[in-house]
Amino acid sequence: xxxxxxxxxxxxxxxxxxxRRFEERxxxxxxxxxxxxxxxxxxxxxxxxxxAVAALRPDDHVITAYRDHGIALAxxxxxxxxxxxxxxxxxxxxxxxxxxxxxxxxxLNMWGGYGIVGGHxxxxxxxxxxxxxxxxxxxxxxxxxxxxxNIGYFHEALNLxxxxxxxxxxxxxxxxxxxxxxxxxxxxxKELVRRALAYSSEDxxxxxxxxxxxxxDVLAVYEAVSEAVEYAxxxxxxxxxxxxxxxxxxxxxxxxxxxxxxxxxxxxxxxPIERFRNYLTETYTGIVxxxxxxxxxxxxxxxxxxxxxxxxxxxxxxxxxxxxxxx
Amino acid sequence: MADRPITYREALSxxxxxxxxxxxxxxIMGEEVGVWGGTYAVTRGFLDxxxxxxxxxxxxxxxxxxxxxxxxxxxxxxxxxxxxxINFAFVAMDAIVNHMAKVRYMFNGQFxxxxxxxxxxxxxxxxxxxxxxxxxVVFAHFPGYYVAVPGTAYDAKGMLKAAIRDDNPVLxxxxxxxxxxxxxxxxxxxxxxxxxxxDIKRQGRDVTIVTYQKGLEYSLIAAEELAKEGIEAExxxxxxxxxxxxxxxxxxxxxxxxxxxxxxxxPMFNVGAEVAAQIQQECFDWMDAPVKRxxxxxIPLPYARExxxxxxxxxxxxxxAVKEVV
Numbered sequence: 110x111x112x113x114x115x116x117x118x119x120x121x122x123x124x125x126x127x128x129r130r131f132e133e134r135x136x137x138x139x140x141x142x143x144x145x146x147x148x149x150x151x152x153x154x155x156x157x158x159x160x161a162v163a164a165l166r167p168d169d170h171v172i173t174a175y176r177d178h179g180i181a182l183a184x185x186x187x188x189x190x191x192x193x194x195x196x197x198x199x200x201x202x203x204x205x206x207x208x209x210x211x212x213x214x215x216x217l218n219m220w221g222g223y224g225i226v227g228g229h230x231x232x233x234x235x236x237x238x239x240x241x242x243x244x245x246x247x248x249x250x251x252x253x254x255x256x257x258x259n260i261g262y263f264h265e266a267l268n269l270x271x272x273x274x275x276x277x278x279x280x281x282x283x284x285x286x287x288x289x290x291x292x293x294x295x296x297x298x299k300e301l302v303r304r305a306l307a308y309s310s311e312d313x314x315x316x317x318x319x320x321x322x323x324x325x326d327v328l329a330v331y332e333a334v335s336e337a338v339e340y341a342x343x344x345x346x347x348x349x350x351x352x353x354x355x356x357x358x359x360x361x362x363x364x365x366x367x368x369x370x371x372x373x374x375x376x377x378x379x380x381p382i383e384r385f386r387n388y389l390t391e392t393y394t395g396i397v398x399x400x401x402x403x404x405x406x407x408x409x410x411x412x413x414x415x416x417x418x419x420x421x422x423x424x425x426x427x428x429x430x431x432x433x434x435x436x
Numbered sequence: 437m438a439d440r441p442i443t444y445r446e447a448l449s450x451x452x453x454x455x456x457x458x459x460x461x462x463x464i465m466g467e468e469v470g471v472w473g474g475t476y477a478v479t480r481g482f483l484d485x486x487x488x489x490x491x492x493x494x495x496x497x498x499x500x501x502x503x504x505x506x507x508x509x510x511x512x513x514x515x516x517x518x519x520x521x522i523n524f525a526f527v528a529m530d531a532i533v534n535h536m537a538k539v540r541y542m543f544n545g546q547f548x549x550x551x552x553x554x555x556x557x558x559x560x561x562x563x564x565x566x567x568x569x570x571x572x573v574v575f576a577h578f579p580g581y582y583v584a585v586p587g588t589a590y591d592a593k594g595m596l597k598a599a600i601r602d603d604n605p606v607l608x609x610x611x612x613x614x615x616x617x618x619x620x621x622x623x624x625x626x627x628x629x630x631x632x633x634x635d636i637k638r639q640g641r642d643v644t645i646v647t648y649q650k651g652l653e654y655s656l657i658a659a660e661e662l663a664k665e666g667i668e669a670e671x672x673x674x675x676x677x678x679x680x681x682x683x684x685x686x687x688x689x690x691x692x693x694x695x696x697x698x699x700x701x702x703p704m705f706n707v708g709a710e711v712a713a714q715i716q717q718e719c720f721d722w723m724d725a726p727v728k729r730x731x732x733x734x735i736p737l738p739y740a741r742e743x744x745x746x747x748x749x750x751x752x753x754x755x756x757a758v759k760e761v762v
Contacts, residue, residue, distance in 0.1 A: 204544030215546040220510065225534050231500040232535065235507020235515075242463070242489065242513060265500035272495065432545035433579050435603040 110335040113163075113328075115393060121163060121327055122389060122400065125155040125382050126407045128179045131188070132357075134411050135178070135195055135209075139361050143419075144195050146208050147224075151179030153356035156381030157282050157322075158183045158252075160330025161351070164338050165250055170218040170240075172233050173252040175210035176282075176355075177222025180252060184219045186212065192414035198421035205424040206432075218247075227253065227262030230279075234266045237275035248276040248341045250334070256287025258301050267348065271308040271316040274345035278337045281348070282324065284355040289367035302350035317347040324351030325381045328388070356380065439620035444586075447593035447621050448478045448554075448610065452516065454625045455600040456486055459514060462600060465492040466501055466518030466554075475520050476556060476615055498524050502531035502553060509551035509605070510539060516600060519555040522609060523567050525575065528553075536605045537580025549581075550603045552596070556612040557585075558650060558700060560748055565736035568744070570650070570700035572609045573707055576677035581605035582631060583677040587652040589619040591675055594629030602631055611649045632679030636688070640668035643758050644688040644695045646711050648674045651698035651730075651749060658754035667762055677707065685711065686718045693724035694761040698754055703731040725761040730754055 113121070132150040139148050151158060158179035162171060173180045181191055186202060194201030195209055202212050213221030220236060223229035233251035240247050257263055258281060270277050281301050285292055293299050305318035317340060322333045330351060337347045354376040358365050365373075389396055442450070456462045463486075464479060470493040473480035483491045494501050498519055505517035519525050525532065532553065539547050559568035576583045584599055584606055586592040592610065599606035621627075637652060638659055645655045652673050659669040670688045674680065689695055695715055697708035708729030715727055733747040 202544075203542065203546075206544050207542050211542045213543040213546055215543075220507075220547075221539070221543055223535075225530055228503070228530060228535055231503020231531060232507035232510065232539075234500060235504035235509070236511045238504060238508045239511035239513050242508070262499050262503065265495070265497035266503065268495060269497060269500045269504060273492075428544075432541045435540070435548055 110332065110339070113331065118389060119399065119403065121159050122385060123403045123407060124159045124183050125327065125385060126404055127188070127410065128155045128158065128182050129382055130407050130411045131178060131182060131192070131414075134415060136357070136361065138195065138415070144209070145197070147175070148209050148361045149176040149359065150355075150357045151176055153376065153380060154282060154284060154324070154353045155179055156327040156385065157324040157330050157351040157353045160327040161250060161252065161280055161334045163331050164334035166247065168218065168247045169338070170220060170236055170247060170249040171252070172220040172229050172236065172249065173222050174226065174229060174254055174257060175222050175224045176254065177210065177212050181212040181214070181219060181222070184214070184217050186214045186217060186219060188410055188414045189417040193418040193421045196418040196421070197424070198418055199424040199428055200417070200421040204428055206428065227257040227260035230257065230262045230266035233277055234270050234275055237270065237277045238273065240276055241273070246342055248278060248338050250278045250280060250338070252280045252282055254287065255281055255283040255285070255292050255301055256290075256295070257281075258304055259287070259295055263304075267304070267316060267346070268308050270346040276341045277346045278334065278341045279346060279348045280334065281350045282353055283350050284353050286355070286359070286367060288359045289363075291367065300350070302348055305348035317344070319347045319349035322349060322351045324353030325379060325384060327381060327385050439622050441618045441620050442589055443615065444589045444592050444610070444617045445476065445478055445615040447589040448596055449480070450621070451593045451596035451600070452479065453482070453485070455597055456490060458625070461512065461514045462516060463490040463492065463513065464516045464518065465494055465505060467494055467496055467520050469493060469518050474518070476612070498528040499531050502528040503535060505551045505553070506531065506536045506539065506549055509549045510547045514550050514600065516552045516554060519553060521567065521612070522555045522557045522571060523569050525553075525555055532575065532581070532607065533578050537578050541580060548603050549605045552599045552606045552608050554608045554610065556610045558612045559732070559737045560613055560650070560744065562739055562741055562744060564739045568737035570732070572607075572677060573699070573701045573705075575607050581607055582679065584608045584675070585648045585677055586610070586675060587614070587649045587673050589617060590621050591629065591635070591673075593621050594627055595675065597628045598631050601628060613650065614653065617653070632676045632681050634675055634681040634684050635673045636670065636684060637673045638669065638671040640670035640692070642668045642692055642694070643670070643762050644685060644692045645669050645671045645698055645754070645758070646674065646685050646695060647671065647698040648677075650700045654749055654751045655698050655754055657751040658758065661751065661755055662758055667758060669758060674707070680710070682711065682714055686715070689715055689719045690722045693722050696728045696730060696754065696757045696761060698730045698749055700749060701731050703729065703734050706731055728757045728761050730757050
């Protein structure tokens with residue numbers, strides 16, 4: 110694992126702030142009616158997405174669920190085109206046909222966000238099968254929410270990955286609630302990573318049970334996922350759990366009757382960006398100015414992205430009917 | 437090269453073997469495809485010939501059989517995933533309908549999904565209600581993939597090879613009671629039939645029968661009986677439910693002015709409903725009688741042979757239907 114230097118840390122900081130500001134702007138644009146459909150914000154989970162994706166090589170692969178904006182941006186997808194997708198423009202990463210939940214960039218090995226809970230987990234296994242079949246040494250990072258651990262896809266995909274020793278890092282982003290249902294009300298195993306035991310044998314073969322990570326600490330996430338990636342590259346599948354928290358509702362218009370304001374407030378105080386900023390200012394003297402400059406640059410990036418998206422063309426009838434089949 | 441008569445089963449095996457020999461990226465995955473040799477013996481000997489990398493037994497996990505094939509296809513392989521029977525395809529419905537069918541469209545053409553899901557359909561084998569469906573029409577409802585329903589050995593081979601070579605996903609539905617049917621099939625490894633072309637299986641002037649698979653077999657029997665009474669049926673085998681090729685049907689109908697649709701599906705929202713709707717759109721001025729439909733009865737199939745057969749289409753039911761329109 111490469112120890113991140115100061116420039117790398119600053120880049121992670123920039124990514125985390127970018128995601129936060131991007132999401133805040135999306136919420137505004139949703140209120141304005143410029144973004145439609147479902148909108149699942151990544152606010153609160155930035156450390157998990159940025160730390161996990163940072164552990165990958167460019168030739169590694171990433172796939173995720175519908176709360177995908179943060180992963181898309183962390184993987185380096187073009188902010189303008191991601192914002193254009195939010196606004197349903199033909200310059201969007203999915204041509205305006207995918208929307209918030211379906212961001213993909215084939216060139217970056219970002220295989221997309223998927224709207225059906227758990228539906229992408231078999232796809233991750235399939236991508237990993239191709240890697241193994243062709244004798245390549247890349248890995249697939251498959252992120253999922255805590256809720257996905259309760260659907261049949263999870264069992265089938267994780268079991269198959271263990272049987273076939275596929276190079277997959279399965280990463281549960283445990284943000285404590287599947288919509289409004291708390292983990293302990295939905296899962297027999299409160300520590301979700303223990304699900305790995307169901308696909309592992311006494312002799313150590315099968316799925317490896319990885320750690321439960323402090324998902325609000327980008328450094329901890331990076332270290333744990335880096336180790337998991339190296340394990341998967343040489344040995345086969347591993348399951349990890351990142352303990353994080355969604356500071357906003359499940360999607361827009363969530364009245365949040367399932368949790369208290371006090372609970373949310375406590376997490377806001379220990380939020381991932383605040384924590385990382387504190388770490389940076391304590392570690393590097395005189396860095397505050399740099400951080401402030403990054404904050405300002407990010408705001409400008411977001412403004413430019415919104416302008417790009419607003420000024421982009423709507424999709425056409427040709428777009429509507431294209432790509433149903435290969436012609 | 438001369439065509440020689442082989443069975444529907446042998447035709448499927450030959451198609452798979454030839455395509456696996458032709459393209460290293462083609463591989464098979466599914467329940468009992470390897471050590472067992474395929475539940476219907478289509479892949480017997482394949483494990484020895486191609487090895488465990490390319491002939492992959494899976495757990496009983498239909499969702500991941502289809503879903504992993506989708507991922508592998510997106511990444512550049514050409515999987516042939518086998519679902520033992522179409523009854524189990526319901527378990528994989530989301531993987532088929534929401535993923536196999538949509539990843540290309542949803543991500544604006546960034547991904548291609550060159551894969552085949554092979555499965556078997558059909559009732560009439562006393563397997564009881566859950567194992568006796570012919571629900572391919574349900575799967576034909578959705579855009580984003582093709583649905584093949586071959587009814588002869590010749591078609592089975594040419595269509596399966598076409599399905600494997602095509603860059604679109606294909607649900608390839610084989611009929612479980614037709615595996616022993618024999619017909620002449622070319623040996624030529626480049627014998628490939630076009631996708632989405634129906635085929636006139638019998639010429640006639642008095643009535644157009646539109647059908648596929650089991651319906652085709654029964655319609656051919658019925659047509660011989662009807663011919664004895666001077667009624668000549670033209671039989672059109674759809675071969676594909678998607679793309680659905682009805683041009684030959686309209687052409688035939690403009691000659692016969694009568695149509696009977698025969699299928700093993702349930703009677704509501706089925707192939708007959710679609711064909712009848714399109715005929716009245718395209719051929720209204722040529723209609724001499726309402727389009728008649730022969731399908732299974734609107735009930736789950738029972739076990740007992742006597743009443744199971746009662747619920748399914750038969751040559752007799754087809755003859756009766758034809759006589760009502762001519």
